Amino acid sequence: MTVKKGKMPVEPKTVELNDLVVQGMAEKKAHDIVVLDLRNVKNAVADYFIICSGNSDTQIDAICDSVEEFVYKASKQSPWKKEGKQNKEWILLDYIDVVAHIFKKDKRDFYSLEELWGDAVITPVESSHN
Numbered sequence: 311m312t313v314k315k316g317k318m319p320v321e322p323k324t325v326e327l328n329d330l331v332v333q334g335m336a337e338k339k340a341h342d343i344v345v346l347d348l349r350n351v352k353n354a355v356a357d358y359f360i361i362c363s364g365n366s367d368t369q370i371d372a373i374c375d376s377v378e379e380f381v382y383k384a385s386k387q388s389p390w391k392k393e394g395k396q397n398k399e400w401i402l403l404d405y406i407d408v409v410a411h412i413f414k415k416d417k418r419d420f421y422s423l424e425e426l427w428g429d430a431v432i433t434p435v436e437s438s439h440n
Contacts, residue, residue, distance in 0.1 A: 323385075327408045328358055330384050332435055334377030335362045338369060340412070343435040344424065351429045357407040359430070361423055363415045367398040373412045374401045381405065 328345060335343050340362035348354035364370040374395060381387050391404040399417045403410040411423060424432060 324357055324407050327381065327385065327387070327405055328360060330380045331360045331377050331403075331405075331408060331410045334380035335360070335373055335410070335412070336435070337380065338364075338373040338376045340364060340369075340373050341415070342418075345433045345435065346424065346427050347431040347433070348427060350431075351427060354427070354430075356404075356409045359409050359411060359423060359427065361411045361413065361418070363413050363418050365415065367414075370398045370401060370412055370414055371395070374403065377403055377410050377412070 332343055332345070341364065343360065343362040346359040346361065347357070348359060349357050362373065364373050374392075378389065381389075387405060389403040390406050392402065393404075394401040399414045400421065401410075401412040403412070411418075413421070424430075
């Protein structure tokens, strides 16, 4: 994955974290993975959002576990906050600078984060599963 660089420098740890989150998503065949670069968006809550979709409760859960595993094995980081694991419709893994959003497809369409953060630089991740 290549993250487009904006005006602000990208911390190597943040790029590594982005890559690990994407790898964890891809490992469980997540659909439509995109990286939103929010660094130049006023009042953004993180530097990056990484968003993907899954088809079922089981897949959403597996993607979440995979992301946590990839990140922890490589960097010994656990999410600062985790939400939605029980509902399995929208799971959020907050690593402070990088926030992973794992959606069930209909919920992703409903909340439309890509449109909400329309000023972000959006980079689709190439995948054979999209």
